[in-house]
Amino acid sequence: VGEQARKSDPLPAAGxxxxxxxxxxxxxxxxxxxxWTTDEGGEAVWHYLDHPGCALVVPLLRDGSVLMLxxxxxxxxxxxxxxxxGRIEPxxxxxxxxxxxxxxxxxxxxxxxxxxxxxxxxxxxxxEKIYSFAATxxxxxxxxxxxxxxxxxxxxxxxxxxxxxxxxxxxxxxxALAILWAHGRGLLR
Amino acid sequence: VGEQARKSDPLPAAGxxxxxxxxxxxxxxxxxxxxWTTDEGGEAVWHYLDHPGCALVVPLLRDGSVLMLxxxxxxxxxxxxxxxxGRIEPxxxxxxxxxxxxxxxxxxxxxxxxxxxxxxxxxxxxxEKIYSFAATxxxxxxxxxxxxxxxxxxxxxxxxxxxxxxxxxxxxxxxALAILWAHGRGLLR
Numbered sequence: 114v115g116e117q118a119r120k121s122d123p124l125p126a127a128g129x130x131x132x133x134x135x136x137x138x139x140x141x142x143x144x145x146x147x148x149w150t151t152d153e154g155g156e157a158v159w160h161y162l163d164h165p166g167c168a169l170v171v172p173l174l175r176d177g178s179v180l181m182l183x184x185x186x187x188x189x190x191x192x193x194x195x196x197x198x199g200r201i202e203p204x205x206x207x208x209x210x211x212x213x214x215x216x217x218x219x220x221x222x223x224x225x226x227x228x229x230x231x232x233x234x235x236x237x238x239x240x241e242k243i244y245s246f247a248a249t250x251x252x253x254x255x256x257x258x259x260x261x262x263x264x265x266x267x268x269x270x271x272x273x274x275x276x277x278x279x280x281x282x283x284x285x286x287x288x289a290l291a292i293l294w295a296h297g298r299g300l301l302r
Numbered sequence: 303v304g305e306q307a308r309k310s311d312p313l314p315a316a317g318x319x320x321x322x323x324x325x326x327x328x329x330x331x332x333x334x335x336x337x338w339t340t341d342e343g344g345e346a347v348w349h350y351l352d353h354p355g356c357a358l359v360v361p362l363l364r365d366g367s368v369l370m371l372x373x374x375x376x377x378x379x380x381x382x383x384x385x386x387x388g389r390i391e392p393x394x395x396x397x398x399x400x401x402x403x404x405x406x407x408x409x410x411x412x413x414x415x416x417x418x419x420x421x422x423x424x425x426x427x428x429x430e431k432i433y434s435f436a437a438t439x440x441x442x443x444x445x446x447x448x449x450x451x452x453x454x455x456x457x458x459x460x461x462x463x464x465x466x467x468x469x470x471x472x473x474x475x476x477x478a479l480a481i482l483w484a485h486g487r488g489l490l491r
Contacts, residue, residue: 124372124454130376140349150450164427186426189429192313241427286422287423294468
């Protein structure tokens, strides 16, 4: 047997770390930070993407269907199945960002919004945290996406959305997780 | 009503894009690329993290429990609940990477390994693809993690792992999704 710990065991002391005051790389949309850690093994350097966080929303329409996007992603040169989501603006709450992205990307207006949970999307190289919500009683009108974004709105049954999330057909991991969370809360009729 | 498309509708033509031959920023562990897209709106520039991809594994032990890690993440300065995972090395298959990370991070040896699915972790700023697997019949011996990594191995019941995944208590999104996928396949007894 190996060295399993119990959940109640105290955690080891984390090595001390400091982050450079100046970004290692910066554009208007991306900041890379350099961190230094020190432990018994000496000093090590790490780089990570310093991200403002992202809000994501599962839009549940009045007719019982789910709205999903197909969005062109430059990073992977592909059309991806995903949910409305985007960066949290300075001073904006995650919930306000979710409602704004719902309106911008899908033209949706929520009857009610419910927090589902949050996760780090890729904590080995980024501090991006995704805050996920379910919007219920959603009405759809005209979307007004950022002109630089290419996206197509789709509606589908909740059972089709669940099937896609379980089958790995939703290309975006945080979107697939949010659908499974909404299902776990009994929100997918 | 808005402009919902049907799944069978043809997708619009994606704007053309080209990627600079030289990285915009590079360290031994991180490459940032700059891409240029052109559409009716003109030219736009995008930066993204160019990642080799990651393999992740749900380790299901012979006694019916799940192995999970608590790992210190420099990017978020926190101990995170997550599963064994790591970068795919050049020339390595995702499955081989999953077995290697299982051995290195937990000292685990799988009886059988099964592909669960893949997702992009954060396609707005990275091309990282996560390939997830379930390892069954796992035996645990001594782990030999990278000395720069700080992690603690835990075992827990599958129902506790499911509870944590649904409650948002697993800090790493891809790990939570993989547990829900393994449950969907009937692999969590």
